[in-house]
Amino acid sequence: MANPTNLSRRMTLSNIVQAITTYGPISRASVAKMTGYSKQTVSEIVSSLEEDGWVQTVGRTEGNVGRRAVVYEIVPDAALVASVDLGGTKVRVALCNLSGAVVAEVAEPTCKDGGEAVVDQIARMVNGATSNLGIAPSKIRVAVIGVPGVPDLETGHINLAPNIIGIDRIDFSSLLRVRLGIEVIVENDVNLAALGEHWMTHQGDKDDLVFLSIGTGIGAGVVIGGQLVRGATGGAGEVGFIPFGADPTEPESLKVGALERVTATSAIVGGYQQETGMQKTVPEIFDAFVAGEEAAAKVLQTAASYIARTIGAIAAVIDPNCVVIGGSIGAREELIRMIEQEIARNFPRSIPVEASVLGNHAALAGGTAVALSRLHIALFARDLPGANIVVPPPEIETFQEGAA
Amino acid sequence: MANPTNLSRRMTLSNIVQAITTYGPISRASVAKMTGYSKQTVSEIVSSLEEDGWVQTVGRTEGNVGRRAVVYEIVPDAALVASVDLGGTKVRVALCNLSGAVVAEVAEPTCKDGGEAVVDQIARMVNGATSNLGIAPSKIRVAVIGVPGVPDLETGHINLAPNIIGIDRIDFSSLLRVRLGIEVIVENDVNLAALGEHWMTHQGDKDDLVFLSIGTGIGAGVVIGGQLVRGATGGAGEVGFIPFGADPTEPESLKVGALERVTATSAIVGGYQQETGMQKTVPEIFDAFVAGEEAAAKVLQTAASYIARTIGAIAAVIDPNCVVIGGSIGAREELIRMIEQEIARNFPRSIPVEASVLGNHAALAGGTAVALSRLHIALFARDLPGANIVVPPPEIETFQEGAA
DNA sequence: TCATTAGTTCGTCAACTAACCGAACTAATA
DNA sequence: TATTAGTTCGGTTAGTTGACGAACTAATGA
Structure with a gap:
């Protein structure tokens, strides 16, 4: 009925x-x-x-x-969804029930063989989680996979994912769909992180949100009107390719992005080496900055300035309510302070900037949001025009850092 | 019934x-x-x-x-809508019927007194158009006004519109609503131009479109998924403020926009003066370029490069299907060729760039699209969830340049 | 050439079903 | 006793199905 x-x-x-x-x-x-x-x-x-x-x-x-x-x-456990965060080094799987509560969470190092081996690994982890809990696998209805690349909806390939070999040559989503026997949705991980932050912390009044991830690369997930913006070719949010910062005509800029070259890990590490001759990791440079070292401050200041201008560029194009910053570099509070100051110097109006609340669980939360919404539509709103059920988010702790 | x-x-x-x-x-x-x-x-x-x-x-x-x-x-004439393009120098009014056909079009120089005088002028022009045709004014159900500024939905003021004095201090939309006695929608003119180009030429397959207007200033209208993106503060599309190009920390950049300073009229005129010591208008500089003058070529090339990088920045953030270029400078075919070449040099993938088909009637067409859609919803889809009726556009000639 | 017949589509009527509501009712509680 | 929760019953509305006549084209044969 x-x-x-x-x-x-x-x-x-x-x-x-x-x-x-x-x-x-x-x-x-x-x-x-x-x-x-x-x-x-x-x-x-x-x-x-x-x-x-x-x-x-x-x-x-x-x-x-x-x-x-x-x-x-x-009934919270009437059905479950699987949210998978497939990273270059780690695979995280969370099983969530209809009220968004995590009923099981597992993490493993990503299988280095790439390609179909990763599909196997995900299928094993999802099914393993159910059998551990004594749940019938048929309770899981939808799986959403966050991947570090651009999924091609037509071929099922995942492009621009250098960390997982061979995944751009297999029909990833179809293979996983067959293996799991349920609906599989594949989405870029930063996009999911944006949706996750929006779902857990910014729903309702603030429906235009950008999640900016800064780490080895820089990328953004764009949410407008509560909906994810993917772009014509899936390239929305590739802000590293904004043709400013480094000279955009250089081959290296066309390859990794002109703005990525002055904002991401290599810019900080490289800048520090140029400044001091020393090779330090990003966390070490932050430590040096906290200890009051001037070279570290200068390098971070430069990065913060470019990041602020990246945010300014985003704000000039789509004017979001809020920019949430995450990623291994972006999560540093010190950096966010600097970015705020630089925005004030470089942009005519203020732009609300916040640190990610969910840390490296943002994509997992976003996957859950997508999966639950999709499941609700499949169950209760099949073929309904304009159906877009919003499942209320669970307690914030559910997806906060350290849960796994 | x-x-x-x-x-x-x-x-x-x-x-x-x-x-x-x-x-x-x-x-x-x-x-x-x-x-x-x-x-x-x-x-x-x-x-x-x-x-x-x-x-x-x-x-x-x-x-x-x-x-x-x-x-x-x-029945095409069962109801009419009014589309008004309020420019700094000219007011255009088009009355359109339900099938999008223009039944009357009038244009006048904008009343220099600004403020309420402009409200009077628009009301007089709209009502005058009906009486000339012997149509009952009550046939007009909705009016959409394109304005060169940012309308504040709450106060009805129109901000950042220096060309029309006093319009930022009156409740423009309420005054006009009272005067016309019908629903009035006020929208930024570049936004309407974006919707107009989308409606008339890019509907269906290409639903993510950016209209880039280049003239005395540079600004964009952003359409994603067929919907206009206004941004949290109505500032979406203010691409002149992207903090690259000129030094964004200079006061002038914070006032008019760092990127506007290197892409719009003053950049070209000023650049040419620096290069040659001569003061020429933009059309004259284009003529000089066509005649083979090197200084003109260099100046235009520089502008084209920055415009291309602006487009690259837009594409990196939202990845539209297509960028349509308009405005007094942007309409020049020679410039668009240069921009295309510069995009290839500065951005890793190609971005479809087209000249505006509607010219300075784009906003008028967009206003008609908004008004007709709104009218259809009011008449036949009141309070329907997800109602978004798309009225098919009329023949392209209807709104093409020179119609008035 | 022209009447006849077959096949197709349009549009209406009547009978029926599903969805939902309002009113009247019972039940439970401060 | 007033108020809220929930059920039962009958009625209204929207929409479907199927039968049927009207109107038409195309093929056939005298």
């Missing part, structure tokens, strides 16, 4: 499920008031949902005048 | 109107096939639409096997 053929019934069902999901636990009378449907219609649909195991009672109201209301909520 | 209370009836009505609008003239049987509704339902709704004067028969099919079908279309 949870999948009526009729369009208007599906719409009603979808609206009622959305209300229970967002405001649950909630009584049928309240749902009726909120949605505008009659109590009787709500009762009818809620009982069909209960029969099919999608909602359950969780007690009754108390203390109010009048008859006590029976209160319903979504 | 054209405004049923019931949600599902409204949805059906909206779908059927959309089908007739898009594919009309069309028979009821064809509408039934296309929409999936039964012939009866379609007949019922079409006759109520006919009764209310929204659709009309336009003959019958012929030549096909079987009974001849009665063919319907939207």
